[in-house]
Structure formats: structure tokens, C-alpha cells
Amino acid sequence: MDVDTIRESFDRVSEKQVQYATRSQEVIDQLIKEIELTIANLQETNSDQSTILAQLKTRIDEITPLAQFEGCQKELNLAIARYTKLLEKTFTTDISKAYRDVEMDIPTINEIIASHFYRQGQFEIGDRFSAEAQVSESDILKSPFLEMHSILQSMKQSHDLGPALAWVARNREKLLQYGSSLELKLHELQYVEMLKAGKRVDALKYARTHLAPLANEHRAEIQKVFACLLWEDRLDQSPYGDLSSPSHWEELATEMVRQFCGLMGQPFESPLAVTLAAGAEGLPTLLKLAAVMQTKKQEWQEMKQLPVPLDLPREYQFHSVFVCPVLREQGSEENPPMLMPCGHVLSRQSILKLSKNSTRAFKCPYCPQEGTVAQCRQLYF
Template sequence: MELNSIKDAFDRVTKKQKLSTSKSQETIQQITQEINHAISQIQSTTPSTKSILNELQSKLKQISPLTQLESTQKDLNIAFSKYTKLLEKQFNPDISKSYRHVDFDLHTVNQIIAAHLYREGLFEIGDCFITESNEKTLTDRKTHFLEMYKILDAMKTRDLVPALCWATNNHETLLKNGSDIELKLHRLQFMEILQSGRRDAALKYARSHFAPFAERHLPEIQKLMACLLWAGKLESSPYSEFLSPSHWAKLGDELALQYCNLIGESHHCPLSATVAAGVQGLPTLLKLMNVMTGKKQEWQTMKQLPVPVDLDQEFQFHSIFVCPVSRDQAGEDNPPMLMSCGHVLCRQSITKLSKNNSTRPFKCPYCPTEVEVGQCRQLYF
């Protein structure tokens, strides 16, 4: 792909756009000045209004704004037209050849889309989709996410009551998961009370709710108690960090994470992650299909891709190993093996390279080292 030519074309478009904008502003400024000058002359009533307007008309003809604007706009349109044609030439918009013809279960697809709409908080659209697709209502998912968004919406207005009720009801489970979100919610509520000037109420709240967390979070609780001494001037205290609005945003994200964990859902939307991963892997698939032109039948029956599709770390959800020689994914029957040179291959690849002879040395495919099968050690991920 000629990225340099695309960049040059883009630079030409931006240059023409800046020139066109600058010329337009200059022309408009000239017209404005002449009109303002004519208005001031009319207001002074020294010459006749008719002569002033005739003079203004003559000056506007000299400026010829339409001609000036049309010339720069024409250059911009030409550059933009060439740029779009270059993009169409370099990038193939037809992605249909990058996927195989698979008979999807329409019911499953509809359920995935509906679940996605609910977890994104689009409840009315989700209900409409369920109705029009004649699917059964996903009552459980809708109820769960409806509760979650009610809690998050309340937090946006600094109302922590729904969040605290949820955390209290799930106290034991949150502790087992190692989450201290309940304490963080109580901390925010404590600071809200203290900021309102009710020091006695804040102390009473602390005595009621901080005790269960004293054993594991004593240093933080001590800092919160010290805040009582700075009531009314917390902004200038050593504990002003507790007043940062970022605590609310971070806690909202953490609550959504913990809520999804408790109901057995992924915090990140599966459908969004799938689409994003597909977009990232699409160039590799398109390139593969260009190479395999004329082998469409082989592509349709292929059980695994002959080339790796590299995805970012965010799309790797479990540890895997793919043999760099055979391109097979390691498993119980074909585990990864560490060779004496430090490189790793799957067992079947090592067997083929050694010709199934455990005492016969073979050369590592990636370095000059001679390796024996007996020296290879299985790796456990």
C-alpha cells in the first residue's frame, strides 16, 4: 500500500483547505470593511445616500468576491476529488470476500444484539428490537442492567443511597472477590456529609459504617477521621485529595465492573470487542484472500488460517501458544516444548524435525543450535 502517496495527497487537500479558508476570510473582511465604511458615511449625511451606494457597488465589483471564492474552492474540489479516488484505488471497500458463508443461528444473533442494547443502557431500543424480531424478552439481563444504570445515574447526581444498598446486600460476595468498593462508597458519603458542614453527623456516620473495615483499612480510616479537624476548610487541608471529582468517575467505573462480575457478565461489551477485533484482523484476511484467489473452495473448507492474525493485548483473554512452525495451537495432546537453545515449538513439530528419533539431533529452525529431543522440556502456561 502506497502510504506515502496517500499522505502526500492528504497534505495537498489540507493545504488547499487552509488556503481556501484564508482567502474566504480575507474576502469577507474586505466586504465587511466596505459596508461598514458606507454605513458610517450614510450616518454622517454629508454626501448623498445614492452616491454612497453607487460607490459601494463599484468597490464590491472590484473586489469580485464570487470570482475569488470560486477559484480557491475549485482548487480544493480538484484536490479532494483526487484524494478520494486514490483512497478508493488503494483501499478495497468490498469486505465480503474476507469471510466465509456460514449459516448463523438467527435466534442467537438476535439475542446477542438485544443483550448488547440492554447492557449499553438502550432499554427502549432493546424492547423495540425484541418485539420486531419476535424474540423472547431477556428479562434477567434487562432487569440487571436496568438496576445498574439506575445506580450509576443516581451517582451522577451525587446520590449514593442506591449504590450503598447494592453494596450492603452483596457485602460478603464483594469481600470474597477482594473488592473494597463498599468502603469507597462510604468514604464518599462521609465526605459529602462533612462538606455540608455537619461534623457531628459525619462522625456518627463514620462510627456506624467504618468499623467493619477497620482491620484491613485502618490507615485510610484514620485519614478520614483527621478530616473532621478540618471541617469547613477541607480544600486547604492535607486531605484535599478526598474532594477530587475524579473519585466519583473512577468509582462509577469500578461499580460497573463489580456489578458485571457479580452477575457473571463481562465488564467490556462482548459484541463491541468482537467487532473491534474483527476490524483489526480484517486487513490480514483481505490480504490472504487476494493471495488465495482461485482457491475459494479451499477457503470455505479450511479449518484454521494458514497465517497468524495479530491482535492487540486487549483482545487476548487467555494464555495460548501457537507453534511458529506448524501454526497449530498448543493443547494437551500437542503441548509447547522448550528446547535447549531457548526456543519453543509444539511437540508434534519437534517430532517431525527429529524424524521421530529421540536420539537424533536436529537443527533449531530459528538458530544454528543442534537440539536433541531428550533435552526438550514441556512448558506449562
């Protein structure tokens, strides 16, 4: 079932809902009009009130509002029912079938969850979770993220780069070892903000004090910064307009988080968020595998390795992993990948089986070329 079919079914439901709402409003407006007309007749004429009310009842009976409501509602309910059945047929609602009962280090899992809350700046939730889950050393997890979010808050809310520059000064040596240009970017932004505020003299003094010492490593960038003086009144229209863009603050805040986490030995993305996202990507394959194993009356919970690969997007691939295309097993120190003379790669065990334990030449399973075990070379990723 493709996505287009689901989208078309949803569009039909949406169309029926709009039709139902429009028709219902028309009936309601018609009823209001009849009632207002009846009230006016009662106030302006000496006719018998019972006669006027009887006429109102007759006109309402002719409109048949309940029948019209029920007809529209029936069509809408039918469209919703068909859409629901399509979703149930297309998607597996019970994802517990993909669950594998594996042993987990609960204290470590709790630390990861608490660290995720602190990383997101949700300190109150992180404290409550740490207390209930009895996370040890929660203060150690929390402290660096408190400083990080304090710096980010100053940057985003007050456009104050002071805390960020102070942090960079304290960690200058470590940042230089990583090849970071964060200090240059912060001073550059501070300089541009002074120019935008019309403080030309102050900006020039600031550049000579903080940017000039960085000229040897970042000559091109420093030249561009000083050239901004020529466009002081219309910097946003200059060739360097990107430096005055509001998005520059957001980009620099993101870079600040990246460098901060790097010095902490933490990844830029939350490990918990990445794990959940990768799990969601692989969930359809796991559900399909569980269904196939169930039809074959096999228990996939007992399998040490998955019989099918999980093709995750590039953003979830952090380490090179080799899976032998013949044995369908992941490479290891005992069974490393081996490069054959033809350029194809198999695991050592596959090559030994094909060569009858190195007793004869063997043919590559993917091309006509033959080779020997002595001609194969181990690959290192």
C-alpha cells in the same frame, strides 16, 4: 503510505477551503459596499438613475465576482479531488472482501445485541430489538441492568449513595469472596460528603458505625479517613484531597459497574463492542490477505485457519494462545506446546517431524543446541 502524507494532503485541502472562504467574503463585502454606495447616491442626488445604475454595473463588471468565485472553487475542487484519490489509493473502501461466510447461532447473536443495548441503558431500543428479533427471555437480560442503571443514576445525578450501599449490603459475602473493597469506598465517599457539608458530628458517627468495623482489613485507609477530620474546612488542600475530587464519583461509578457485572458473570466491557473493536483492528490484515489470495487465484473462504497471525493490542488478548513458529498452527490438546532443552518452544508435531518420530536427536531451528523428544516438556498456559 504513511499517515503524515494523508495529514499533509488534508491540511492542503483545509488551507484551500479557508482561502476560498476568505476571498469569497472579501468579494461579497466589496459588492455590498458598491450597492450601498449606489443606494446612497440614488437617495441624495438628482442625477439620472439610469446613469448611476450603469456605473454600478460597470464597477461590478470590473470586480468580476463570478470569475473570482470560479477560480477559488476550481482550486478547492482540485485539492479535494487529489485528497479523495489519495484516500482511495490508501484505504480499501470495500471491506466485504474480508467477510467469511461462517455459520452463526442467530438467537445467541440476537441475545448479545439485546444485552448490549440494556448494558448501555438503552432500554427502549433493547425492548424494540428484542420484540422484532424474537429474543427469548429478554426480561432476564434486562432486569439486572435496570437495577444497575438505577443505582448509577442516583450516584451521578443526585449524589445519592443509598441504592449502591443497599446493593452492597445484599451482596456483601460474594463481594468479599472476590476481594472487593467497594463497600469501603462507598462508605468513605459518604463520610467525605458529610464533612464537605459541614456535618462533622454526623460524619464522625457515620465513620464509627460503618467504617470502624472494616478497620481490621483496611487499617491504613481507615486511618486516612479519620485524619480528614483535621482538614475539615480545607479538605481539597489536604494530603487527602483526592477523596474530595469530583472525579471520585465517576471512578466509583465505574468500579460499581465492574463489580456489578462481575457478580452477574458478565465482563466489564460489552462483548459486542469489544468484538467490533477487535475486528476493526484486524481488518487491514484481513483485507491484505484477501487481496493476496485473489492474485494467487486461491479462495481463502475455504481455509480453516488464517495463514497469518492477527497482532491485536494487549486489551484484546484474554487467553494465552500458542502458535507454532514452524508449522504456523495454533496449539491444541492434541498438539500442545513443548519446551525444548534450549528454552525455545515448538508444537509436539513439529518436534516429532524434526526428530523423525523420536528416532534421533534433532537440532533446534532457532539455535545450535540439540535435544531429544524425551528431554522436551509440555507447557501449560
